[in-house]
Amino acid sequence: MAKVNVYNMSGEAVSEIELSSAVFEITPNVSVMHAVVKAYLANQRQGTQSAKTRSEVAGGGRKPWRQKGTGRARQGSIRAVQWKGGGVAFAPKPRDYRQSVNKKVRALAMRSALSAKLANGELVVVDQIALDEYKTKKVVEMLKALNVERKALLVLPEKNEYLVKSAANIPGVKTALTNTINVYDILNGGKFVVTVDAIKRIEEVYAK
Numbered sequence: 001m002a003k004v005n006v007y008n009m010s011g012e013a014v015s016e017i018e019l020s021s022a023v024f025e026i027t028p029n030v031s032v033m034h035a036v037v038k039a040y041l042a043n044q045r046q047g048t049q050s051a052k053t054r055s056e057v058a059g060g061g062r063k064p065w066r067q068k069g070t071g072r073a074r075q076g077s078i079r080a081v082q083w084k085g086g087g088v089a090f091a092p093k094p095r096d097y098r099q100s101v102n103k104k105v106r107a108l109a110m111r112s113a114l115s116a117k118l119a120n121g122e123l124v125v126v127d128q129i130a131l132d133e134y135k136t137k138k139v140v141e142m143l144k145a146l147n148v149e150r151k152a153l154l155v156l157p158e159k160n161e162y163l164v165k166s167a168a169n170i171p172g173v174k175t176a177l178t179n180t181i182n183v184y185d186i187l188n189g190g191k192f193v194v195t196v197d198a199i200k201r202i203e204e205v206y207a208k
Contacts, residue, residue: 151190
């Protein structure tokens with residue numbers, strides 16, 4: 001089991017914690033993480049795009065001119081795709097982009113992402129993140145004390161409205177709960193800042 005320092009909000013090391021090797025010390029499976037991230041991004045698509053085909057555009061019921069003798073190309077409707085105001089060829093229609101991923105594959109991808117964070121030195125464990133007021137400055141000071149620059153994902157065991165709204169004002173910083181984190185946010189979130197209680201909950205779920 002790997003041991004990492006536990007810091008307080010002032011950036012001081014106050015203790016150590018042992019991380020489960022089954023969750024944080026496996027060899028990251030890149031192909032599995034790729035599949036899960038791809039499915040996650042596909043599932044974010046609304047799929048509501050729509051355009052009208054020539055049969056759905058209003059008008060165009062009369063042949064614009066006779067078939068022969070005008071010297072012009074033959075036309076059957078002013079709503080054909082080559083006409084201004086006509087329909088769209090192969091028009092996009094609402095569709096479902098959802099992709100399903102096996103539960104065991106998702107769990108392996110999560111363990112791989114967490115192990116990658118530890119291996120890359122991007123895992124920061126804090127004893128707690130406590131805010132009792134809406135104060136973005138306090139979150140900024142905490143991140144600076146923890147040497148967290150640019151992007152960060154703050155993971156909590158329970159929702160703290162003060163922290164969520166205070167961190168929302170900081171570019172690149174995102175908050176999540178242990179039951180809402182996903183592989184994409186972990187890999188794309190920069191430093192993975194997590195509380196001790198959140199670590200325990202993550203291990204309870206993924207150490208099986």
